[in-house]
Amino acid sequence: MPPVGAGLWRSLPAHQVYGANTNVGKTIVSTVLCNAIQNQRKKAAFLKPVSTGALDDADDRHLSRFGAGTLTKCLYQFDEPVSPHLAARQKMIPRDDDLLASIHQTLSDWARSDIDLALVETAGGVHSPGPNGNSQADLYRPLRLPIVLVADSRLGGISSSISAYESLVLRGYDIQSVLLFRDDYYQNHEYLADYFNKKSIPLVSLSAPPPRPPVENADTQARDEEAMSSYYRQVSAESDILRLLEELNTKNQKRITRLEEMADRAQDLIWYPFTQHQGMKPKDITVIDSAHDDYFQTFGSSQSKESSAELRPTFDGSASWWTQGLGHGNPDLALSAAYAAGRYGHVMFAGAVHEPALSLADRLLKTIGNPRFTKVFYTDNGSTGMEVAVKMGLRAACDRYGWDASQEQISILGLKGSYHGDTIGVMDCSEPSTFNQKVEWYRGRGHWFDFPLVKMVNGTWKVEVPAELKADLGSEDAEFESLGSVFDLEKRLGSEATQRYKTYIHRTIKDLVERHGMKFGALILEPVILGAGGMLFCDPLFQRCLTDVVRDHPELFSPNASSPKSAPSWSGLPVIFDEVFTGLYRLGRPSSASFLDVHPDIAVNAKLLTGGLIPLCTTVASQEIFDTFSSPEKSDALLHGHSYTAHAVGCTVAVDSLRTMDDMDKNGSWDGFKADWDSKSVTSTSGPSDVWSVWSQSLLQDLSRAETVESVFGIGTVLSISLRDAEGGGYTSTAAKGLQQKLAVGGDQFNVHSRVLGNVLYLMSSVTSKPESLKEMEKLLRSSLI
Known part of the structure; x- marks a missing residue:
């Protein structure tokens, strides 16, 4: 379902x-509003998505009887007068997606007619379950219709009304008005009027409807209908109701006007990251009204001719710069954030501790599963987390080898195409590139190895050796029967390629140290995939060999060095893994280091750490790295931090995010994807069985054979498509722009917001993406490329 x-x-x-509770008079309020519209010689429509109970008592029947010509519709009627999730057990249950699609289609049809007001009435209270047992507040959230909240005028109604309001706000709804019946005894309307007035939400109190007769027969039913008709005639003509209807219409128009103006205002006021503003126009700016699950709701994007809606679902193809893990608008994470904000706000962290920070450190170490790690250092984003990691690594190396960094340059080892952040310090850990060459303080202190790439070309997995590296490695490209066999390091470590890799790496480092006098303080790697450098899928064997050479040959870095005796101790150089992008299930595993079967000495995690909700980063390190900074002198401490270190809101959300992903890993949530990638079910009989992707094998096979495609790969939630470029590709290439534009136009149901890195267009899903949603994406990709 799209x-x-x-x-x-x-x-x-x-x-x-929505109602603050059951039996608060939602249908009566709806009838009042519809009557008021009809009295103005306009047309109203009433939609009841799910109704339970006898037909005679159905809410849409009430509107038909008293709504003065209101158009009414009910999508699903269940006979039992119980909660929809119970009533639905006896009949075919509509899928939530089907129910939402029916509502949207009905409203779109009405929008193309001459209807002036449409009301969609829920059943019961805010959290009353829908047919599938999901809270209505969550079930209807993708539609994010503005809310008319019917408050509770009964005893306890103040509490239930405010609770209902907070539940809706927590999920990103806009509450545009509150209505309730006056009760002179409890006087909830007076208290709530003051409460909502402070929030600039108008409250209208209505006179209570006439009581229903205790005994119903033909005579009493006739009198009851006349009394209700009289009630509706009177109340629907009241000035407060007429004023409210005008306000609702005005708010709708103002909302559209704000959306229309946002791109122009943004161009005037905002300096965008990673953007050349020369030639940029407002039409180039995506206006996002809201987001839910894997989709933005965007304004002004291309619509199909049949659509009358102003907003369109747009697949978040970059996972919002790689942060999105558990879906936009995740109510569980929102509740966690609200809890921590209410409990702590922000509290300073130096020399103090709070439960969220302690709980996160404990869970993170268990999730990563690296026996070397014992300490967790908190920062706010991947770049600053890497700054801390570099400080840790360089200090440890200088301390062990007796180097003075104030007198001599200490460099790092890494890979070409690496990028570890935009702060000045870690920029120097990357080779010269478009990102840093025009940053005035950039120096580029290190050596970066070129390396073989993993890619699928014409349906075959290959490890492709760059032309300039073939002479050094003395090897050609290699083909593999499956992606799992590429990662079968247990088998590949005994191959001739391993010896060639190690010989080349050892020779290069030895030459850099002995002939060029370089000193290295750390090895820094992005495991498996180098993200910002262009989605470069490094041969895992090469990264493993690089790590092994560094650790097995400490004499390369200092003539008197020897391998430490204790196993957890670092050797050669501290090994730093930048898992900001690839860590925490982005590639389908808790840690991307596991693909290399390497335990680094320092690792950095961010992005998926909080499921895509709150900025937070951790730098985890071994006890030995930590002990390097232990001294009687304050100046020897790791003097790094920021005001919001270990932000309690971020830590709380991260604990729940990790718990959710860990549970998904254990409970089989991804078994369907894994089955598609099970090497034994395809052609391979070897290789790890837990190398998989949410993107189907058949998609990769098809795209890799497309005329305009140079290569593809998919692993975990990541899909990368390299487009052919006669100029050779690279970050400044425009070869992927055509595909990006096709996806931006999209199909009839949705389009795609994507990012390109030169000739590479990449897409990412959440770890919670539904197979049905991904199938729709795959259809769009096929139609755009094949």
């Missing part, structure tokens, strides 16, 4: 009617 767009129509103010 995704559903959020509900916004220029010609149709559509609102969802």
